[in-house]
Amino acid sequence: MRLSTAQVSLFRNIVDSGPVEVERDITCMLGKNESGKTTFLQALASLNPAYEGSFSLDLAADYPRWRTARDAREMDLSEVIPVWARFELDAEESEDLSEKLGLPLPQCGFLRVGRRYDGELLVELDVDEREVMATLVAGAAEVGLGDRAATRSKPQDLAALFKEELSKLPKDKKDEVKVLRDLMTTAETVSELSSSGLTGKALQSVVERLPRFFYFSEYSALAGRIDLTDLFTKAKRANAKLENHERTALSLLRLAGVDDGEFLDADFETRISELEAAANELSGEVFRYWSQNRDIRVSLVSDAAPIGTGKTQTIHRFLDLRLHDLRHQVTTNFERRSPGFRWFFSFVAAIS
Template sequence: MQLIGAHITNYRSVEDSGRFTIEPDVTCLVGKNESGKTAVLQSIYRCNPVESSKRFDEVVDFPARLTSKRKQWKADERIPVVQLTFRFDDGEIEKIEEDLGVGVLESPEFTVTAGYRNEARTFDLKINEGVVVEHLRKPLDLPSAGAAAVGAATTIPELLAALENLEDATSGSSAIVQRIRDWRRSSLMLHIVDQYASAWMPRFVYFDDYDIMCGKVSIPDLIRRRDADSLSRRDRALLSLLNMASVDLRDFQTTDRHERLIRELENSSNVISDEVFEYWSQNDQLEVQLEILQPEQDAQPPLNEGPILQVRVLNRRHRASVPFDERSRGFVWFFSFLAYFTELEEAAEQDLILLLDEPGLSLHGRAQEDLLRLIDERLAPKHQVLYTTHSPFLVSADHLHRVRTVIDQDKVGTKVSAEIFKADEDTIFPLLTAMGIEMTQTMFIGEHNLLLEGPSDLIYLDVLTDVVESTGGAGLDPHWVKIPVGGAGKLSTFVSLLGANRLNIAVLADSSTKDVGAIRRLRDNGQLRANGLIQVSEFVGTGDADIEDLFETDFYLELVNKAYSKELSSRITSADLNPRDPRIVRQIEGYFQQHGLGKFNHYKPAALLLREQAALLQKISSVTVSRATQLFARLNSLLT
């Protein structure tokens, strides 16, 4: 099961966040201090926490500015706070359909709502009751008199009534009656909720930068707080380490076992340390040690009661150790989080979703990159991760689609959005910095920047420039710095980020690019000049076109046939393609799919043209040259 969306209302600074999508692997909430990032994570966490948590408290948590609005709700009426949207995966749907019939779920998605005044969550699923009725009665063999009434039922209550009114009940009919009666309130919806939606819903794990493991604890005090269920997450991190070693706190009160316990604990700490050092590149000379001490003279409560368990970190390079919570907070955070989470992960019976609140605040930039690796390589393959940050080093320039901006706006409260161009300068600053770091390492940015979807676009523009100039025309002006952004979905992000630096930006986009709408909104907001969006269809004469459509069909097919000569059993001709589709690339993609050739790689024909341009340039038609000339004239007119 996967979390795919969230909507937060009436919680602290969040009056109405707006609905925002959640990525299937990692979602990064970026915002400045006091923007409401923590409120968003905490409200989600309370919907289904992995451990006991505070309930929503309308007096404390309801936005103070809206107090009069709160009093308008009836005393027994729930005030919604968090609505989460989940999606069943294919395996889960298959199990539900085995139980209730194929097609019982009209949608794999469902919502869960939690809020004030009513601790019970509500579930909203779209189900087809008729499918279940047919599934239940299909195996029945009833006398004709009873079969008519049962066959006329279209709902579960009607089916139940018909089966209970049978004069000659069979074992099969009685079993179905009992099965329905076993459902909570004999409700199909409640049965699906209890058996599947609620039972399979992932549990949320919340961890923030202050939840580092304690360096010194009084064992008797820790036992009392554990038994009273008043442990902090710092305590739980330490207990997780003990549980991994199969050590109980009361074992420490037996003095003759101390040495054995310490050995078991150190073995477990070494397991965690080994995992930490897979991602912690700052210092590999650290070692976690544990000691059993007696209380110091004049020690303050609770450390005046022994035995005392102390955790220390030894730096082998300097041959010195310090108490655990006095060590560099970066390593301490890594170790504490992995100790806490590893034990939870091993014991979990449901999926876990990690909510990391400002992780790695005290980490060096490179160490924050280590943390990103930990998230991508260790956590995300198994669990969804949502984390908050205002650090540019925790924003992955390769995964900008993960970013959701969090902004606290006057009179409307915290808003969460995937459209980063809505953000103010302070909020977007970490993104700008992250992109700046990436760009300085990977490309040169000039004053005039032409954004392209991918490297094949760059090849075609360079080749067509040579062709046009060989005929006496004007190719693409060399003042343009051509930037392939690595996918259509990144175009609007790059426009927003580069435009914020007051650079001259133009975008060459395929007409069908999904990001065109967002780019137009950027243009309307003044972040892209009025004529800065150029679509290939303007020069091809069709409503939908890719850059490949600048070429004649037969010429582009020659590139494809040569590039895929080993994969094709026979040459592709125009007669093999769908004439109703105006885009040559989509026609070829359809051909590849129809003939089981795998995914068509747009770059291979472009690479072939680059390698063999000496032989191929003379085959480019005058129609293509005319289209390219118009395109270059339009682009060059944008230079200032």
């Protein structure tokens, strides 16, 4: 399933972006500062975010303030759909959707997916109506209704014609009855899906395949020193609201192949062994892609430090992310490296 078009409206400073086409390989969005580039991308990320809860629509914060009072008098703002996207289905996805709907879809091709302010996800069949009509008219010709079917302009009009003719057919004409019933069902279903969207198994099938949007910005970049105790405690809470940089830190640890117990181990040798293994894993993964300087290796250092004072003081385990420059034989904290390298390193960790 490939994103082909996106549109954002009534979201922060965007009243209506109009349809924005997305290229098959890379799409770059250019614009002046404060023109809405970030706003557009964040709205798109809320459609189906990679991390549950990382992006969600907030009516109070996201609806254009200067329109709120006026628009609220005319409609239910929670039902407003600020983001729509159009997805192209491949042959396998079209076949699976046809199976879930229980009827042969005539080259459905595209789906429109939207997210309302109240969180509800809407999925509509984006049908090429001319192709649908041509398929139905061709089917009608098999039972001698080609000329009459060709005068109809909408699938629902054809459904009415097929229903009328079906009521006139003798029951012993089983072949004609089956053809007409299948044509009527297809016309009715396509008409209904185009106006009211998918439900049930068909909707679930689409949602399972729907691409997730991964939004990454400078606020998602890793810190050079991570409070592991605080991070793991927070991550274990039910419905924990993690900051973007905290999600990246957890992704970094998963990429290194470690769990929360290993870096917190009190035994020195065990902890050092895990740190070195994780550092080697990270070096191999990151420098598969970073070619500007091959003489850098990741180094992880763990230490403990007190947090708080007096009776409330606790000992937390910290992880320092350092880079070892083999050429100059020095190590520097991750935050001392160039912004470009820090962004790239964090991005690789986050998407891995």
